[in-house]
Amino acid sequence: MKKGAATGRRTMVRARSVLTRIGTRAIANGAVLVEEGKIVAVGPRATIERAGKRAIVIDAPGTIMPGMINLHAHLDSQCGPDFLTQALLISEANAVMVCVDSARRTLLAGVTTVRDLGTKYAAAIAVRDAVAAGWVPGPRILSAGQLVCMTGGHGWFIADEADGPDGMRKKVRKNLKRGADCIKVIATGGVLSPGVEVGSAQLDPDELETAVREAHKADKRVAAHAIGNQGIKNALRAGVDTIEHGCYLDDEAIKLFKKTGATWVPTLCAPHFLHEHLAEVPAYVRRKTEQVYDAHRASFRLALRAGVKIAAGTDAGTPFNNHEFFATELSLMAALGMSSEEALEAATAEAARAAGLERETGTVEAGKSADLIAVDGDPRKDITATMRVRGVMTRGLWMTS
Ligand SMILES: [Zn+2]
Known part of the structure; x- marks a missing residue:
C-alpha cells in the first residue's frame, strides 16, 4: 500500500471524469481540490488548477466518484x-x-x-x-x-x-x-x-x-x-x-x-x-x-x-x-x-x-470530507467498475493498492 499527500497541504486530484453526485452529469477533465481533509473546490480542470497553484497533483486513473x-x-x-x-x-x-x-x-x-x-x-x-x-x-x-x-x-x-x-x-x-x-x-x-x-x-x-x-x-x-x-x-x-x-x-x-x-x-x-x-x-x-x-x-x-x-x-x-x-x-x-x-x-x-452523515460524506462537493475513489470505467454504465478501485482518498489521504 502506498500512501501519499497527507492532510495539512493542498492536494489536487485530476481525472478524465469526475462524478460529483450520482444522478448529475459528470465533469469531463475534472479536478478536486482538497485541504485539511476537506474538499475545497470541484470543477473543470482549468478552473481548479488556477485555484490550486502549488497543490500536490494526483492524476487518478478512470472515473472519480464519491467514496x-x-x-x-x-x-x-x-x-x-x-x-x-x-x-x-x-x-x-x-x-x-x-x-x-x-x-x-x-x-x-x-x-x-x-x-x-x-x-x-x-x-x-x-x-x-x-x-x-x-x-x-x-x-x-x-x-x-x-x-x-x-x-x-x-x-x-x-x-x-x-x-x-x-x-x-x-x-x-x-x-x-x-x-x-x-x-x-x-x-x-x-x-x-x-x-x-x-x-x-x-x-x-x-x-x-x-x-x-x-x-x-x-x-x-x-x-x-x-x-x-x-x-x-x-x-x-x-x-x-x-x-x-x-x-x-x-x-x-x-x-x-x-x-x-x-x-x-x-x-x-x-x-x-x-x-x-x-x-x-x-x-x-x-x-x-x-x-x-x-x-x-x-x-x-x-x-x-x-x-x-x-x-x-x-x-x-x-x-x-x-x-x-x-x-x-x-x-x-x-x-x-x-x-x-x-x-x-x-x-x-x-x-x-x-x-446521518449527509452533511459530511456521500458526494464530492465543496465543504464535505475528501472521501473519493477512482474506479476503472464508468460505474453509471457498468456497475462492476466499482469492483475495480484504483485509488482511494479518505479524509484527504490518498492511497493506491
Ligand atoms: Zn450483521
Whole structure:
C-alpha cells in the first residue's frame, strides 16, 4: 500500500471524469481540490488548477466518484465458515487486530465509511479512534459497540443480552458510555445462531421502543437485525432507523417503511456468499440459508417497486463475505432490477443519509470530507467498475493498492 499527500497541504486530484453526485452529469477533465481533509473546490480542470497553484497533483486513473459506504459490517470477524466457533474463541486482543486488518481491506475496496454493527468486545470503537488519529489506515468507522439481543437471542455469543425495558435501557446506555455511534438491536432469530429460527420475533416491542428512545435521546440511530416478518414490523413500529436483512417483507411492512421513513439495508451479500458455499457451513446455517434465499430476493423486488429507501450494506464478516467484497452488493442489487445509478446512490448519498452523515460524506462537493475513489470505467454504465478501485482518498489521504 502506498500512501501519499497527507492532510495539512493542498492536494489536487485530476481525472478524465469526475462524478460529483450520482444522478448529475459528470465533469469531463475534472479536478478536486482538497485541504485539511476537506474538499475545497470541484470543477473543470482549468478552473481548479488556477485555484490550486502549488497543490500536490494526483492524476487518478478512470472515473472519480464519491467514496462508498458500507452500512453493515462486523470488523472483528475473519469471515470463516463457522461464525459461531470463531466468535466463541476470539480474544479481545485478537479482535482488535482483526478489526485493524478488516479496516484496511475495507478501505482499499473503495469504502471510505463503514458502519460496524457489532463486535464482540466493542473492539471497533478503539479501531475507529485509531483510524481517526492516523495510527492505522482505514475508512471512517461508525460503531454500534456491542449489539444487544434478548437472553439467548440471535448472536448472543457476541452480544450484550438484555431483557425488559429496564435491561435494555441499561445496555443501550452502556454502549453509549463507551462511545458507540449507533445502536444495534436484534428483533428476530438469525441464520448464524443455532437453536433460533429466522421467523421468530425476539426482542419485544417495549424493549425495542426503549432502545429507540434511549438512542434517539442521544441523537444516535438504531439499526435492527430483522429477518422474519413479525420482527420487521415490531422494529419499524418501534421507530428504528434501518432494518437489516429484512428477508420477509410484505405489503404491510412496505407501508410501515413508507410511513416511518426507515431505510432498508438488505445485505444481499450475506445469503449470497453462504449460498455459494453451502457445503462448507454448519448444517443449521445451510438449512436456514436455503429457507431465506428466495424470499429475500422476492422482498428486494417488492421493495424496489414500491420505492422503499434502500441503502447498501454487506454484513461483511459473515462466512465468505470478505471485507473487500463490498462492490458485490451493488452487482447483486443491479441483478435484481436496480439501475446502476440507483445502486451507486444506495452506496453513497442514500447510505450517508441513513447513517446521518449527509452533511459530511456521500458526494464530492465543496465543504464535505475528501472521501473519493477512482474506479476503472464508468460505474453509471457498468456497475462492476466499482469492483475495480484504483485509488482511494479518505479524509484527504490518498492511497493506491
Ligand atoms: Zn450483521
